[in-house]
Amino acid sequence: MTIADERPTQSGEVHTHHSFCRFCHASCPIEVDVVDGRAVAVRGVAEDPLFAGYTCIKGRQIPEQMTHPGRLRTSLRRRSDGTFEEISSEDAMDSIGAELRRILHAHGPRAIASYTGTGGYQNSLAIPAARAFHQGLKSPSFYTSVTIDQPAKATAPFRVGIWEAGYNNFSDAEVLLAIGYNPLVSSFGPVGGLQGTNPYVALREAQRRGMKLIVIDPRRTEFAARADIHLAPRPGEDPTLMAGILKVVIDEGLFDHEFCERWVGDLARLAEAVSAFDLDYVARRCDVPADDIVAAARMFAAARKGTSGTGTGPSMAPHSSLTEHLSIVLNTICGRVNREGDTLESGYFLYPDTPKRAQVHAARPPATGAPQRVRNLRGIRGEMLTTALSEEILTPGDGRVRALIVSGGNPVVAWPDQELTIRAMKDLELLVVIDHRMSATAEFAHYVIAPTLSLERADVPHLMDRWFSAPYTNYTEAVTPRVGDVMNEWEVFWELARRLNSTLPLPGGDAPMDVRPTDDEMLDLAYAGSRMPMEEVRRNRMTVHPDKRLVAQAADPECTARFTVAPDDIIEEIGRVRSEGDSAAALGVDPADYPFRLVSRRLKHVLNSFGSELSVLGAKGSTNPAYMNPDDMELLDLADGDLIEITSPRSSIRAVAESAEDVRRGVVSMAHSWGGSSLTDEKVRDIGTPTNRLVSVDRGHDTVNGMVVQSAIPVRVSVLERINR
Ligand SMILES: Nc1nc2c(c(=O)[nH]1)N[C@H]1C(S)=C(S)[C@@H](COP(=O)(O)OP(=O)(O)OC[C@H]3O[C@@H](n4cnc5c(=O)[nH]c(N)nc54)[C@H](O)[C@@H]3O)O[C@H]1N2
Numbered sequence: 001m002t003i004a005d006e007r008p009t010q011s012g013e014v015h016t017h018h019s020f021c022r023f024c025h026a027s028c029p030i031e032v033d034v035v036d037g038r039a040v041a042v043r044g045v046a047e048d049p050l051f052a053g054y055t056c057i058k059g060r061q062i063p064e065q066m067t068h069p070g071r072l073r074t075s076l077r078r079r080s081d082g083t084f085e086e087i088s089s090e091d092a093m094d095s096i097g098a099e100l101r102r103i104l105h106a107h108g109p110r111a112i113a114s115y116t117g118t119g120g121y122q123n124s125l126a127i128p129a130a131r132a133f134h135q136g137l138k139s140p141s142f143y144t145s146v147t148i149d150q151p152a153k154a155t156a157p158f159r160v161g162i163w164e165a166g167y168n169n170f171s172d173a174e175v176l177l178a179i180g181y182n183p184l185v186s187s188f189g190p191v192g193g194l195q196g197t198n199p200y201v202a203l204r205e206a207q208r209r210g211m212k213l214i215v216i217d218p219r220r221t222e223f224a225a226r227a228d229i230h231l232a233p234r235p236g237e238d239p240t241l242m243a244g245i246l247k248v249v250i251d252e253g254l255f256d257h258e259f260c261e262r263w264v265g266d267l268a269r270l271a272e273a274v275s276a277f278d279l280d281y282v283a284r285r286c287d288v289p290a291d292d293i294v295a296a297a298r299m300f301a302a303a304r305k306g307t308s309g310t311g312t313g314p315s316m317a318p319h320s321s322l323t324e325h326l327s328i329v330l331n332t333i334c335g336r337v338n339r340e341g342d343t344l345e346s347g348y349f350l351y352p353d354t355p356k357r358a359q360v361h362a363a364r365p366p367a368t369g370a371p372q373r374v375r376n377l378r379g380i381r382g383e384m385l386t387t388a389l390s391e392e393i394l395t396p397g398d399g400r401v402r403a404l405i406v407s408g409g410n411p412v413v414a415w416p417d418q419e420l421t422i423r424a425m426k427d428l429e430l431l432v433v434i435d436h437r438m439s440a441t442a443e444f445a446h447y448v449i450a451p452t453l454s455l456e457r458a459d460v461p462h463l464m465d466r467w468f469s470a471p472y473t474n475y476t477e478a479v480t481p482r483v484g485d486v487m488n489e490w491e492v493f494w495e496l497a498r499r500l501n502s503t504l505p506l507p508g509g510d511a512p513m514d515v516r517p518t519d520d521e522m523l524d525l526a527y528a529g530s531r532m533p534m535e536e537v538r539r540n541r542m543t544v545h546p547d548k549r550l551v552a553q554a555a556d557p558e559c560t561a562r563f564t565v566a567p568d569d570i571i572e573e574i575g576r577v578r579s580e581g582d583s584a585a586a587l588g589v590d591p592a593d594y595p596f597r598l599v600s601r602r603l604k605h606v607l608n609s610f611g612s613e614l615s616v617l618g619a620k621g622s623t624n625p626a627y628m629n630p631d632d633m634e635l636l637d638l639a640d641g642d643l644i645e646i647t648s649p650r651s652s653i654r655a656v657a658e659s660a661e662d663v664r665r666g667v668v669s670m671a672h673s674w675g676g677s678s679l680t681d682e683k684v685r686d687i688g689t690p691t692n693r694l695v696s697v698d699r700g701h702d703t704v705n706g707m708v709v710q711s712a713i714p715v716r717v718s719v720l721e722r723i724n725r
């Protein structure tokens, strides 16, 4: 039932609707009880074939999120004295449109940028609309949080070559090597890994059918605690550890000889490149028992199916692209690809049906986008690099970014280098933030646009579409009416494009610009040409389609392409890692000056910077503690709740120390994107602190995708205040 065709109801009557959660990417199906147009309760859907009733604590707070007194119901404009006044969305669009027109005429389209963050990403129309806005304007300045997350996943495969039918599935994996991700908390896993679809049960079932689990994580996470082998290396040493594992696999001849013969062009070069990583060296440098490394390599190689995959841990540590490369290469030389006749796990229903042959596409240059104006970087796969955006705003000259639309993101706490980011936010001629809260970034905005929240918009699970462990579809319409003068993110881009006499080109054609379309009309345009037509998706909620499984086809007999497992730049980088001797050296610092490594983590009760404003989630803790090993705490004479200062080569933060047995020695484990816009953390106990203040954009960054060191950051720890003693 849609809101439009809902019968007039008795006041106080409960109406239950099916929808899916969009608090995070995982898209858990939910039942929503609605009374008088307000959501009052959210539950999992027991009969859903994939999720079987699973939801997490965040999803169940959606009713409060929708109606929270702090939720913006009207857009805001900043007055000259820095305070905000309410403004109708229509007037906001007129004023912003006029400003954009001025900037466009004076400086050209590159000066207009947008950044879509996690809050926007969960809306299946927000990204297509932002992308189309830039295409319509011919502005390359399209940015998203992908490039401060795991951009190596968008670049590393191109270096190696891409197997068209994909790598092995999770469902029938005999082994899983998980490098720095924790799906039991994050609901995230790489393709072929454990996903957020009922993750505890999915893992238990996989282990019951015999799947072996190897986890590489400096923390004994919820996931690592369930592993057959847990390797807990010093953070940032994944390239060394992976080179060591590859050396064992190659030396012991445990790779797939037949597959390599046919599909891999340069195995000997790889063998040569990893030959310097002998077991003793790797064990000492990573501080992992040599026997465990050998056991992990053998366990992985002995299986017939199952993959290695990475998460945000290694993607944020030094040499992130190299770790990703070595993980792909381990899968490749072990032949962990879908062969002719193998079925693919996900249905890939929302995007065009492309061939899935059991063959490789030869390596290509990984970054071919528009040039950034800084550090010799360029965009990747149609988007620019967020790690360069503050500098794009601050660096004078042609093409400088002067206007920024932030769609569901929070740069002030989430982008690398907080001080630089704040300078950039202040420098903008126009900052528009689409957010339902007065976030740390909204404080700097000229306009804050109040958005619809999940239950007020139609959606498809566009992020999970290629991750679902079965060919599964879902869809939701809006299940509650809008609370005020709020706009869907796509409507903001549509209204602004219209005022700029521009267009929104989408796969199904340009969006009509005379009358504002509906969500569903936009979904039809944005997902036109999908493998399953949108009409059929709408009719098939929470449905698995066994008859529509994709099957890997035979290789084209003419295919002569091969994988490149050891390209020149990778050989060079492996050599550099070996001569650096410690991951801190990648940042150009002496490890002796920074004895700790600060690593990222997720907390179950928040999503990056949001969630703790809600009562149940907020009660779980008001700060992002600096979790440390009890022995390190004792050495520094620290107790839980003491205040510490954490100093990186870039800057310092204050944090609240808390002991945690699961953190290895020499490590501080902290969630990111907490705190506000103060650089001095006087309210750290109440709002936390952003670890990104410690991050530099130009130390140890990846030269291809620009990724910076946001985890395994070299730091030192000093005591500021001991309490209760
Ligand atoms: N040091 C360090 N830095 C990191 C990371 C790390 O692990 N360590 N992680 C990185 C990663 S993986 C990411 S993805 C980025 C996150 O970077 P961002 O996406 O920029 O940060 P978030 O805190 O997720 O911001 C989301 C914002 O969207 C708002 N929001 C929520 N729902 C909605 C909605 O429906 N509509 C709209 N319009 N807004 C909404 C929230 O209030 C919040 O302010 O940070 C990165 N930065």
Ligand SMILES: Nc1nc2c(c(=O)[nH]1)N[C@H]1C(S)=C(S)[C@@H](COP(=O)(O)OP(=O)(O)OC[C@H]3O[C@@H](n4cnc5c(=O)[nH]c(N)nc54)[C@H](O)[C@@H]3O)O[C@H]1N2
Residues within 6 Å of the ligand: 024, 118, 149, 179, 180, 181, 182, 183, 185, 186, 187, 188, 189, 216, 217, 218, 219, 221, 234, 235, 236, 237, 238, 311, 312, 313, 314, 317, 599, 600, 601, 602, 603, 604, 605, 606, 607, 608, 669, 711, 712
């Ligand atoms: N509850 C909750 N769920 C979330 C989020 C959230 O904030 N809260 N954020 C969402 C977002 S934006 C994303 S991108 C995903 C991320 O999903 P994940 O990648 O699963 O994120 P984490 O749970 O932080 O897991 C990263 C792990 O890497 C480890 N690690 C840190 N540094 C290193 C290193 O150098 N090497 C190795 N091997 N491991 C290291 C950490 O100890 C941690 O256990 O989660 C999403 N889901």
Ligand code: SF4
Residues within 6 Å of the ligand: 021, 022, 023, 024, 025, 026, 027, 028, 054, 055, 056, 057, 058, 059, 060, 187, 196
């Ligand atoms: S895991 Fe993500 S999608 Fe599922 S209920 Fe929790 S927040 Fe919502």
Ligand SMILES: [Mo]
Residues within 6 Å of the ligand: 118, 145, 149
């Ligand atoms: Mo992320």
